[in-house]
Amino acid sequence: MNRIDRLSAILIQLQGKKVVRAAEIAERFDISLRTVYRDVRALQEAGVPVGAEAGTGYYLVEGYHLPPVMFSREEAAALLTGEKLMANLSDHSNRKEFSNAMQKIKAVLRGSEKDFLESLEDNIAVVSRRRPVAEEFPNRFLSDIQYSLGKQQILQLDYFALHNETLTKRDVEPIGIIFMSGYWYLIAWCRLRHGYRNFRMDRIKNVSVSAETYDRTRHITLREYIDKYGEYDTPLFEVKVRFPAALSRRIGEQKFHYGLVEERTVGECTEMTFMAPCLEWFGRWLLTWGAAPEIVAPLELMEKMQLLATEIKQHYLDPRSHS
CATH class of the missing domain: 3.30.70 (Alpha-Beta Plaits)
Incomplete structure (x- = not known):
């Protein structure tokens, strides 16, 4: 990647997050921290209002926005593949939201890229062997769970446990979601069981996001959970x-x-x-x-x-x- 393309990509990266650490930029583009500092200085000299917080990272000053982003043909094809995956491996809520987002993305594509995607549409398929979800489990709560994670709000679940075939009410403090063995799981601290549990999302009968918040720093991270407990919190x-x-x-x-x-x-x-x-x-x-x-x-x-x-x-x- 030449420097002009890298500067444009760094600018897009800065717009995508509130604060971006120099180490993140260096890792993404496989460059040294010294090069990151030079690139950021070049953006500032070009009139881009990049601010810096010592020990934290870089940010774009509030109110600055890039013009609409154009996608390359390869990027558009990757997005189409993502849409196919979402249609088969996500739940009803995320599937709908991703479809809406793709419509907006397709609206800003150049004519040649739109034609290219249309030619690919019927030639990419994702075949899932998962059993269909029973009607009593709506399988439409992924968006609500993501919202509670972002806002650090308690989730109230009606959950059906397979091992004893019982429906229980749980108040949980989410720490993350993972996709494994063909299913989405919510990983959370369960107030009923006083421990970390995984909840298969297609076994959730109902969800409500409570107004009560929790302190995420009191819990282990999702990565720590996976390293400690593996894929399951009970032996197989x-x-x-x-x-x-x-x-x-x-x-x-x-x-x-x-x-x-x-x-x-x-x-x-x-x-x-x-x-x-x-x-x-x-x-x-x-x-x-x-x-x-x-x-x-x-x-x-x-x-x-x-x-x-x-x-x-x-x-x-x-x-x-x-x-």
Whole structure:
């Protein structure tokens, strides 16, 4: 990148944030701090009102705005790809907002770039294997959660926990959102459980943003949470089960809902590997397939299945259980 292009890009970066540290600029353009200081001085000499706070960073003086930004063909294609990803991997609220933003972006593109995007439109696809969200879970709260994060306001959730299939009310202090294993999760301090928890967003039945605020500095950062707890705040069990080939076809998309991470052909069977947060929850699903599945591991799941089978047997042997 030549210097003129870099100065323009630095100016756009300054307009995008309230304060930008010199180290951020240096990292983005792979230049030294000395070069950053020279570039900022060049912008100031050109009449751009760049202010500086010692030990903090640079900022544009209030009231200064760049003319409308023009996008290159490559940038426009990247934005189109982002729109395709958002349409499949986000919730209803963010999908709508991103679509509105893309309409505004397309409105300022040159005619040749608009034609270029139209030619790409039908040739980019994102295929998601996620199961559709049940109607009772609206899956439209990502924008509200982002708002509460930005404003540091308490969220009140109606949350359905899969492991015990119960709906509870939670007041939480959000620390971040992450996308993993095909789902969005809210990471937050739960006042009910007095600890950090992750909440799968497609299991949230309702959300309201409270007027009450919280102090984010009292909590660990999202990065610290991920480093400390990994992807989950409860241990996962690696489960291996072999299904007859005909049955594995009938299972269809259900396997993704129960944590499928790998499948391979073993003789006339399909061996599936799952990462399950709760063996009882997984075992109750496995019971629906009768005696056909063969449990390879772990031994604890076999013991759990024996208990569940005994429970069902006793239920139907005892006439009083039907009264």
